[in-house]
Amino acid sequence: MPEGDTIYRSAKNLNSVLAGTVLTRCDIRVPAFSTVDLTGETVDEVVSRGKHLLMRVGEYTIHSHLKMEGTWHIYRAGSRWYRPEWEARAILANERYETVGFQLGTLNVVKRADEDSLVGYLGPDLLGPDWDPELALANLRREPQREIGLALLDQRNLAGLGNEYRAELCFLRGVLPTRPVGEVKELEKTVELAKRLMEANKDRPVRTTTGKLRGDTAWVYGREGRPCFRCGTTIERGELGDTALQLRDVYWCSHCQV
Ligand SMILES: [Zn+2]
Known part of the structure; x- marks a missing residue:
């Protein structure tokens, strides 16, 4: 079951392959954001906030919550996925890696300045810099x-x-x-x-x-x-x-x- 520690580790791993790189592919497969394309934008960082994952790309934040079944995988470019294509909700790739969010419980894209509309209600994060x-x-x-x-x-x-x-x-x-x-x-x-x-x-x-x-x-x-x-x-x-x-x-x- 994904809890804060799982998300922290996912964010850290995703950050290690995405941060500072330019996206060569951005495929968001939920109807509300299917036209969003951040290809060519630079990923600043991937961080966790409680059980939420925030990928800060250009002016935007891709927000996901795994709920019960969701997971993010990291693949070397061109290698075979361990989960079926139809479970993919988001694909973000750079020259070397492909990151795929499967069966994400929630997926949103917002302006970075509006992150609080999604995670502002959270109390202090046990694994965050704001822990109090x-x-x-x-x-x-x-x-x-x-x-x-x-x-x-x-x-x-x-x-x-x-x-x-x-x-x-x-x-x-x-x-x-x-x-x-x-x-x-x-x-x-x-x-x-x-x-x-x-x-x-x-x-x-x-x-x-x-x-x-x-x-x-x-x-x-x-x-x-x-x-x-x-x-x-x-x-x-x-x-x-x-x-x-x-x-x-x-x-x-x-x-x-x-
Ligand atoms: Zn007992």
Whole structure:
């Protein structure tokens, strides 16, 4: 599941092959922007903002969000793609590389000055230069009645966490995802831990919250019906959502989390 660490790494990799080069091909395959052609423009940089990817090209920004299925691939010019052509939503190439966005959840092209219309609502980015733990904490505390499992996922509070991190953070802090934010003890430690886990995972291809790089990389996420590594209690799965966030799976240990 793409979360902030995945997008950070995608941006870094794309930046390494695109930044400072001139586009020799720009093919945007969504109806609203199908006439956009930035061929001949120079790519300044590719950066992540929470779970959003921003490619700054000439006066424009190509914005994408992977949602559940999306991915960006990098190919040497002329080499064969690993995904079918019909899944491609955006193709940006220079003399040496071809970068292809497959099944992107969202794709927009805006004037660079208007980036905020797409990402301005985001809270401080866990992996961004604007990271501000105090502000993230204040944002989380704004709605003390809201479930912690939802508050952590709401990108307006802090940007970058997805479904896996929120489940793992709640487990590691010993709190049920349904516990209201106002009742979570030492909430600042949850924010600190989120930052620490994201930093630890941002440069490696495998996300882990257990410290193991293969096999059991998560405490509760995706482990329903199996025994808790700490206490042996069966891990449970449910759904959590509200008016702002759609229902998503959540996992917990009813013994380790209260
Ligand atoms: Zn347990």
